[in-house]
Amino acid sequence: MLNADVSAADDHPPPPQAEAQLADLKRFASAGRGYWGRVADCDWQDWRWQLKHRITRLEQLERLLPTLTPEERAGTVLANHKLAMAITPYFFNLIDPADERCPIRRQVIPRLEETHVADWELADPCGEDSHSPVPGLVHRYPDRVLFLVTDRCAAYCRYCTRSRLVSNASGYDFHPQFDRQIEYIARTPAVRDVLLSGGDPLLFSDEKLEDLLSRLRAIPHVEFLRIGSRIPVFLPQRITPELCAMLRQFHPLFLSIHSNHPRELTTEVRDALSRLADAGIPLGNQAVLLRHVNDDLTVMKAHLQKLLLCRVRPYYIYQCDLIAGSAHLRASVRRGLELMNGLRGHTTGYAVPTYVIDAPGGGGKVPVSPEYVLSRNRDRVVIRNYEGKIFEYPEADDGTPLFRAPARIEEPELA
Numbered sequence: 001m002l003n004a005d006v007s008a009a010d011d012h013p014p015p016p017q018a019e020a021q022l023a024d025l026k027r028f029a030s031a032g033r034g035y036w037g038r039v040a041d042c043d044w045q046d047w048r049w050q051l052k053h054r055i056t057r058l059e060q061l062e063r064l065l066p067t068l069t070p071e072e073r074a075g076t077v078l079a080n081h082k083l084a085m086a087i088t089p090y091f092f093n094l095i096d097p098a099d100e101r102c103p104i105r106r107q108v109i110p111r112l113e114e115t116h117v118a119d120w121e122l123a124d125p126c127g128e129d130s131h132s133p134v135p136g137l138v139h140r141y142p143d144r145v146l147f148l149v150t151d152r153c154a155a156y157c158r159y160c161t162r163s164r165l166v167s168n169a170s171g172y173d174f175h176p177q178f179d180r181q182i183e184y185i186a187r188t189p190a191v192r193d194v195l196l197s198g199g200d201p202l203l204f205s206d207e208k209l210e211d212l213l214s215r216l217r218a219i220p221h222v223e224f225l226r227i228g229s230r231i232p233v234f235l236p237q238r239i240t241p242e243l244c245a246m247l248r249q250f251h252p253l254f255l256s257i258h259s260n261h262p263r264e265l266t267t268e269v270r271d272a273l274s275r276l277a278d279a280g281i282p283l284g285n286q287a288v289l290l291r292h293v294n295d296d297l298t299v300m301k302a303h304l305q306k307l308l309l310c311r312v313r314p315y316y317i318y319q320c321d322l323i324a325g326s327a328h329l330r331a332s333v334r335r336g337l338e339l340m341n342g343l344r345g346h347t348t349g350y351a352v353p354t355y356v357i358d359a360p361g362g363g364g365k366v367p368v369s370p371e372y373v374l375s376r377n378r379d380r381v382v383i384r385n386y387e388g389k390i391f392e393y394p395e396a397d398d399g400t401p402l403f404r405a406p407a408r409i410e411e412p413e414l415a
């Protein structure tokens with residue numbers, strides 16, 4: 001039988017205002033120049049100029065964002081002891097100064113709530129440090145490793161899973177040791193897949209990144225290289241033709257971007273992603289489910305459909321990890337399941353990512369999904385579709401017995 005949640009599948013067409021909002025959110029617009037209208041075009045397009053002019057101090061923020069709230073002001077003062085604040089001028093222009101709940105603002109401007117730490121929140125919520133055979137390398141799954149290259153990013157996300165180490169504000173003192181990391185991979189034939197992350201690997205110069213990728217490609221059993229980067233979204237100027245030409249030498253090389261809201265997908269980002277896709281790099285997106293950012297079905301759908309327009313396949317939606325001080329940004333799993341229920345069947349399958357919880361303490365990614373298999377036995381599977389309609393599928397006969405007899409039947413002891 002269906003329960004009430006399952007039968008709540010949306011079988012009515014969306015109201016016209018939701019359709020209009022969807023179309024509006026999917027429109028591509030430039031981030032513009034905002035406060036930096038007088039900066040020479042060659043500087044604005046220069047990724048190093050963008051990095052040099054990041055907003056990192058309270059005085060800058062107060063000047064650029066007169067609507068700064070007391071909670072944001074207090075959070076910014078305290079950020080340098082937890083996770084530093086940094087925002088590229090390009091990305092800052094996406095903030096709506098008139099909206100205190102702006103979804104872009106919530107992701108990058110610190111808030112006082114970050115200092116409220118619940119008992120179940122953790123500095124290392126995914127247990128990465130306990131799966132680290134050498135500094136900077138996480139080997140949790142059998143055939144792949146996470147290779148942390150740096151503790152720096154172009155901008156800092158307030159919900160970062162690695163906030164213990166990125167930006168080095170809390171004194172973690174992260175020192176990757178490339179020689180030891182590469183040596184571990186070379187002597188571990190089970191590792192066929194290496195994911196470069198951090199911090200953001202695309203902060204490296206082309207030369208430094210090329211050197212690292214060359215060393216990894218020289219290991220015969222490494223089949224597959226991946227880069228995880230938020231730079232195409234925070235700093236699309238970094239995706240230069242030279243970078244793309246360098247990366248294409250290392251195929252198969254995949255790149256996972258990180259975007260959470262359709263407004264992050266500007267014309268600048270779309271063009272940068274096109275350059276990567278034209279270099280033959282398969283693109284995926286990893287989003288984090290965040291309260292008042294993307295926990296709304298129309299926003300989520302617009303984001304996922306817009307990613308496809310940018311030639312990016314939505315890959316994962318992560319339930320926000322139990323990061324210390326992140327409760328104000330965490331949406332419930334209940335909400336996440338409702339959203340998934342509103343996506344599957346209601347939009348292109350390519351637009352529907354896998355919703356996962358990274359099991360606290362280091363259990364790895366666990367996919368979570370609304371129930372589609374209602375029951376199953378030897379003869380049949382009972383399933384429901386996206387409209388809540390129920391169907392039976394006769395099970396193939398593979399010799400499975402109706403009841404598996406125990407190997408040995410214990411005789412009960414008689415009194």
Ligand code: SF4
Binds near residue numbers: 152159160
């Ligand atoms: S870009 Fe990634 S690593 Fe850097 S702060 Fe954001 S989530 Fe963390």
